[in-house]
Structures are given as C-alpha cells and as structure tokens.
Amino acid sequence: MAYAQSEADTPIHGLFSPEGVRLDLPVAGPAPRILAYGIDVIIVDLLLVLLFVVLFASFPIARFFEKWLQAAFREATQNVRAGRTGPASIGGLEGLLVAAFVLVQYSVELGYFIFWEMVTNGRSPGKVVVGLRVVRRNGLPIGFRSSVVRNVMRIVDMLPVDYVVGLVSMVVSASGERVGDHVAGTIVIRLDRPEPALPIAPGAESTALVLTREQLARIGPRELQLIRTTLRRASSLSEERRAPLLDEIAETMRARLDLNELPSDRGAFLRDVLAMAERYSHRESD
Numbered sequence: 071m072a073y074a075q076s077e078a079d080t081p082i083h084g085l086f087s088p089e090g091v092r093l094d095l096p097v098a099g100p101a102p103r104i105l106a107y108g109i110d111v112i113i114v115d116l117l118l119v120l121l122f123v124v125l126f127a128s129f130p131i132a133r134f135f136e137k138w139l140q141a142a143f144r145e146a147t148q149n150v151r152a153g154r155t156g157p158a159s160i161g162g163l164e165g166l167l168v169a170a171f172v173l174v175q176y177s178v179e180l181g182y183f184i185f186w187e188m189v190t191n192g193r194s195p196g197k198v199v200v201g202l203r204v205v206r207r208n209g210l211p212i213g214f215r216s217s218v219v220r221n222v223m224r225i226v227d228m229l230p231v232d233y234v235v236g237l238v239s240m241v242v243s244a245s246g247e248r249v250g251d252h253v254a255g256t257i258v259i260r261l262d263r264p265e266p267a268l269p270i271a272p273g274a275e276s277t278a279l280v281l282t283r284e285q286l287a288r289i290g291p292r293e294l295q296l297i298r299t300t301l302r303r304a305s306s307l308s309e310e311r312r313a314p315l316l317d318e319i320a321e322t323m324r325a326r327l328d329l330n331e332l333p334s335d336r337g338a339f340l341r342d343v344l345a346m347a348e349r350y351s352h353r354e355s356d
Contacts, residue, residue: 081096081097081099081244081245081246082095082096082097095205095209095257095259096259096260097245097246097257097258097259097260098202098246098258098259098260099240099246100237100240100241100246102200102201102202102260103200103202103240103246103258104237105196105200106194106196106197106199106200106202107196107233108196109195109196109199109200110182110183110194110195110196110197111179113182113195113196114175114178114179114182117178117182118174118175118178121174121178176224176225179221179224180221180222180224182194183217183221183224184214184217184218184221187204187212187217187221188214188217191203191211191212192204192205192211192212192217197258201260201261202258202259202260202261203258203259203261204217204220204256204257204258205256205257205258205259206255206256206257207245207255207256207257209295210291210292210295211291212256215254216254216255216256217254219250219253219254220250220251220253220254220256221250222250223248223249223250223253223254224236224250226249226250227239227248227249227250233248235248235249236248236249236250239252245257246258278333279333279339279342279343279346281327281343281346283350285327285328286346286347286350287350288326288327289323289326289327289343289347289350293323293326293347294344294347294348294351296319296322297319297323297340297343297344297347298344300315300316300319300340301337301340301341301344303315304316304337313336316336316337316340317336319336319340320332320336320339320340323339323340323343327343
C-alpha cells in the first residue's frame with residue numbers, strides 16, 4: 071500500500087491487483103466525509119422523530135413510559151424536599167433520560183449505516199449525494215463484518231465530542247482513515263471525479279467479440295474493477311507504457327475467458343469485455 075499525490079493533489083490509496091497491476095483509488099478527505107455524514111445525521115434525526123412518534127402512538131408503551139417518568143420525577147422531588155440527596159436527584163434523572171436517548175440514537179445510527187452499506191455496497195444516502203463509497207483496503211466491496219466493526223467503532227471516533235478523535239485520525243492517516251476504518255480495514259474513496267476512460271480512437275477496429283454465458287459468468291467484481299481501472303490508468307500513460315499494460319491485462323482476460331487468441335486492438339478488446347460483462351451482470355441482477 072502506498073500514498074501519493076496525483077496531478078490534482080488528490081490523496082491516492084495505491085494497491086496491487088493479483089495480476090500485479092497497480093490500482094490507484096482516490097481517497098476522500100475530511101471535508102466531503104463531514105458533508106456526507108451531515109446529510110446522514112439529518113436523515114437519522116428524522117428517523118428518530120418518526121420512531122418516537124410511532125412509539126408514543128402505541129398507547130400501552132406511551133402509558134407505561136408516562137407512568138415511569140411521573141414516578142421517577144415524583145421520587146426525585148421528594149428526595150430533594152426531604153434533603154436526602156439534594157438537587158443531584160433531579161440531575162440523576164436528567165442524566166438517565168439523556169443516556170437513554172443517546173443509546174437509542176446510537177442504535178438507530180448504527181443500524182442505519184450498516185443497512186445502507188450492505189444494500190448499496192458501501193454507500194449511505196449521504197455518500198451517494200457527495201459521491202463517496204466505503205471499500206476494503208484491497209479495493210473489494212465492504213462485507214458485513216467490516217461494516218459492523220467500522221460502525222461500532224464510531225463510539226470511539228466521536229470522542230470526546232463531535233468526532234474529534236475521528237477527525238484527527240483522518241487528518242494524520244495516509245489514506246484518510248478514522249479509527250473505525252483502521253480497525254475494520256476499510257477506506258472511503260471518491261466517485262465524484264472519476265478518471266477518464268481510455269478514449270476510442272476514430273476508426274479503431276472492431277473486435278467482433280462473442281462470449282457465451284458461461285464465459286461471462288467467470289467475470290466477477292474483481293475482474294470488472296481490474297478492467298475499469300486499467301482503461302482509466304492507460305489513458306494517462308505514454309504509448310510505450312500503455313501498450314505493455316493493455317497487453318498484460320488483455321492476456322489475463324484471455325486466459326480467464328479461455329479464448330484462443332486476442333485481437334490486435336487490446337483496448338477495444340477490454341472495452342468490449344467490460345460492456346458485455348456489465349450487461350450480463352445487470353440482466354442477472356434483474
């Protein structure tokens with residue numbers, strides 16, 4: 071793993087694919103992550119309001135809570151009047167209510183982030199708006215265990231108040247990781263400024279590629295990411311460096327698909343494989 075600065079001075083998380091190709095993932099800095107989290111907090115607060123409305127609309131629960139609150143407040147008031155514990159009685163009651171509210175808020179927030187990261191492969195609504203995604207440090211989609219760990223660790227990141235620990239960790243970390251990311255082995259990358267894909271040269275020869283369903287089924291998320299990253303990276307390289315890179319990845323895909331030979335235009339071949347695999351993946355998910 072490595073940290074570097076691109077031409078746009080954007081933090082980069084560098085890793086190598088199993089084929090030995092370097093992949094550069096643009097890391098999200100504190101500013102976009104704070105913005106995304108702010109959007110998510112607003113949604114979480116609305117969910118909390120809805121939750122309390124639903125709970126208090128349920129008469130048995132509302133009646134029980136009302137009786138408990140009245141009894142607790144009456145006991146605290148009597149203690150104060152009797153001079154047994156002083157004003158600390160009411161303070162203790164207030165602390166208990168605050169603790170209960172914080173626990174409920176933390177539980178809702180925890181479930182919120184885990185749910186969205188699992189459903190959308192690492193993108194909460196706030197991250198979708200800002201253009202971010204949570205992935206594992208090896209570039210693969212986040213898993214359930216990693217999502218649970220990184221979100222449970224928010225209780226550490228938010229210390230002592232307003233995510234101070236998490237913010238400091240992001241600033242000093244090479245890949246912009248808060249404590250939860252360090253423990254879970256995840257990073258947050260930017261999707262709002264993707265690198266340009268390899269342009270199709272005018273008059274480029276058609277590969278006339280035909281793949282069977284069995285061949286397309288061999289292309290998974292790892293292969294799709296490898297092709298996309300290769301095409302994007304190749305667009306910024308000189309011809310001397312671009313050709314060997316395209317040759318290497320095209321040969322890897324040829325072996326993966328069990329093809330007899332490769333067309334002369336390696337870039338067109340990879341683009342065709344990517345387009346066909348994406349169409350197949352969309353059909354299978356529908």
